[in-house]
Amino acid sequence: MAFLIQFIMATKYKNLSDYDVDAMPSSEIVENQSYAIVVADWNSEITFALLDGAIDTFLQQGVKSENIKVVHVPGAFELTYAANKLASLQKYRAVITLGCVIQGDTPHFDYVCQGVTYGVAKINASDYMCPVIFGVLTTNTLQQSLDRAGGIHGNKGTEAAVTAIKMANIVW
Ligand code: INI
Numbered sequence: 001m002a003f004l005i006q007f008i009m010a011t012k013y014k015n016l017s018d019y020d021v022d023a024m025p026s027s028e029i030v031e032n033q034s035y036a037i038v039v040a041d042w043n044s045e046i047t048f049a050l051l052d053g054a055i056d057t058f059l060q061q062g063v064k065s066e067n068i069k070v071v072h073v074p075g076a077f078e079l080t081y082a083a084n085k086l087a088s089l090q091k092y093r094a095v096i097t098l099g100c101v102i103q104g105d106t107p108h109f110d111y112v113c114q115g116v117t118y119g120v121a122k123i124n125a126s127d128y129m130c131p132v133i134f135g136v137l138t139t140n141t142l143q144q145s146l147d148r149a150g151g152i153h154g155n156k157g158t159e160a161a162v163t164a165i166k167m168a169n170i171v172w
Pocket of ligand 1: 042074076077099101104106108
């Protein structure tokens with residue numbers, strides 16, 4: 001029994017797209033809410049799959065397509081600037097950042113990852129009071145990213161949309 005519980009706990013979050021639909025706010029609540037997504041075009045094979053996952057999930061949960069704003073930026077490092085701008089507009093219930101940084105033989109990986117992580121964290125702690133969701137894959141290989149962009153580990157874009165809706169509907 002203990003083994004079974006350990007196994008379930010260990011595997012519970014392997015698929016990023018698993019979420020409890022019944023724990024989500026109703027579509028009557030969500031349909032009037034606006035959300036923004038910033039997507040990096042670098043590694044677009046991955047990031048556009050994340051974008052599809054996020055949009056599909058928003059629509060499934062009742063967000064209207066006209067209430068989903070999508071902004072493209074060149075790379076993950078630029079996500080912070082666009083997310084900060086969108087948060088400052090006070091129009092969106094949450095902003096999602098989507099990107100993909102894949103480890104190479106260059107320290108550029110670390111700088112880009114650190115930059116976007118710190119940038120998103122900073123907006124979250126700012127006075128804009130707009131949750132910014134971290135949907136950036138930081139992986140060692142392309143395959144690891146593919147696995148998380150509609151592959152065996154689900155789609156991190158889906159996870160980001162679920163997180164955005166949950167954050168926007170916390171009752172304080
Ligand atoms: N941007 C990415 O989104 N992913 C990467 O893997 C990446 N790598 O490997 O360099 C990357 N670099 C570009 C960076 O985000 C900026 O666009 C660029 O430095 C201009 O500011």
